[in-house]
Amino acid sequence: MKAKIEEDSKFGFKRVEPIPSQEEVEKFYAKEFYDANAQYFNNSALLLQQEQSDFFNSRWKAIHEELQSFFGDEILDKSVFDIGFGFAQALKYLKNKGLTVSGLEPSKEGVDYARENGIEAIHGGIERFDLVKDKSEVVLLLNVLEHLREPEQTLLDIKDKVLTSDGMLVIDVPNDFNDCHIVADA
Numbered sequence: 001m002k003a004k005i006e007e008d009s010k011f012g013f014k015r016v017e018p019i020p021s022q023e024e025v026e027k028f029y030a031k032e033f034y035d036a037n038a039q040y041f042n043n044s045a046l047l048l049q050q051e052q053s054d055f056f057n058s059r060w061k062a063i064h065e066e067l068q069s070f071f072g073d074e075i076l077d078k079s080v081f082d083i084g085f086g087f088a089q090a091l092k093y094l095k096n097k098g099l100t101v102s103g104l105e106p107s108k109e110g111v112d113y114a115r116e117n118g119i120e121a122i123h124g125g126i127e128r129f130d131l132v133k134d135k136s137e138v139v140l141l142l143n144v145l146e147h148l149r150e151p152e153q154t155l156l157d158i159k160d161k162v163l164t165s166d167g168m169l170v171i172d173v174p175n176d177f178n179d180c181h182i183v184a185d186a
Helices: 022-031 036-040 046-051 053-077 089-096 108-116 151-161 179-185
Strands: 004-007 014-017 079-083 100-105 120-123 136-142 163-172
Parallel strands (some): 079 100
């Protein structure tokens, strides 16, 4: 059956129908997402993030400043858990600011890179919260929400299984190909 784009009847966002199985999604992100051919649609590649470190560091800085505003002086006591962390660039930044960081990532390359940089990393699909041992005060979902099979259920699972009741969920979604982006690329 050929996949098609449909509007979700409950929430109104666009999604693929039929929804891929968790196994299909995990296989794609574990094996193909960071493939050399993916460079044309994927800004998560390590080399690209390193080449554009000023841009990416400004994103991580903005997140850190928001966390400081929310938690105040207690920020250094907080743990950060990043779901689908790619090559852990946000976690590296936040670790350098003194936070305790960890995450969940489907690609072995990303997990290996994180571990080489002293970051606790769980290798598993982005919906595998059964692998998470402890809840965190901060959960990052950066450029991941749009990749989820069932985003509403995943958000509920994060609330119940990953995020402390007094914590903060940080969600960032791309806004590529908006009018401003198109003009800037012209």
